[in-house]
Amino acid sequence: MGKQEKPLHTLQQFLPDNTFGHIAPYFKEHNIHLTLTKARKSILGDYREPTRSEPYHRITVNINLNPYNFLITLVHELAHLVTCVEYGRSVKPHGKEWKANFKNMLIPYLGKNFFPNDVETALSKYINNPAASTCTDTELYKALYKYDLDKKPGQTLICHVPVGQHFKTDQGIFVKMKQLRTRSLCKDVGSGKQYYFPGIYEVELLSQ
Ligand SMILES: [Zn+2]
Secondary structure, three states, X not given: OOOOOOOHHHHHHHOOOOOHHHHHHHHHHOOEEEEEEOOOOOOOEEXXXXXXXOOOEXXXXXXXXXXXXXXXXXXXXXXXXXXXXXXXXXXXXXXXXXXXXXXXXXXXXXXOOOOOHHHHHHHHHHOOOOOOOHHHOHHHHHHHHOOOOOOOOOEEEHXXXXXXXXXXXXXXXXXXXXXXXXXXXXXXXXXXXEEEEEOOOXXXXXXX
């Protein structure tokens, strides 16, 4: 067991109210090392199977996730664990076996007011065909983003920027031209060139 091991109940503070009781049994049944990591941009969590030198399941979850995203990410990784125990290496990481486990493991959280309505609605649709990453499901991502606590003032998703509003990204200063179904058409203020951004791209609003 790791040196910095914390009692299981400390996990409660990261989860939505009343959901810990559903999560705890997995930790009692399996030898799991859970590491909470600093914010990572491209991944929310990951799972690694036991090895000879590390004979336990290893799960990481980003510590900055809001409770709803934390729970969904943790269940995503626990579904990898369950799939690994059932099938070993014989199936694809996000194949039909994982999808079925993930869905079955999420169903107990639905219809119990654990999630706000918008997250619940997006999640109910999502579990019928879960993507490898919650970030690629636009509706779920948008719903979860609303509850992120560590946003800076003016930080928002491009799909929520009003047309005509200026905003900033790592690439420069843009003005929003048009909102399409999943993408936003924007103009680079410096070059005058127009670009399409995915609607869930994170930007910073500028005062005009
Ligand atoms: Zn995965």
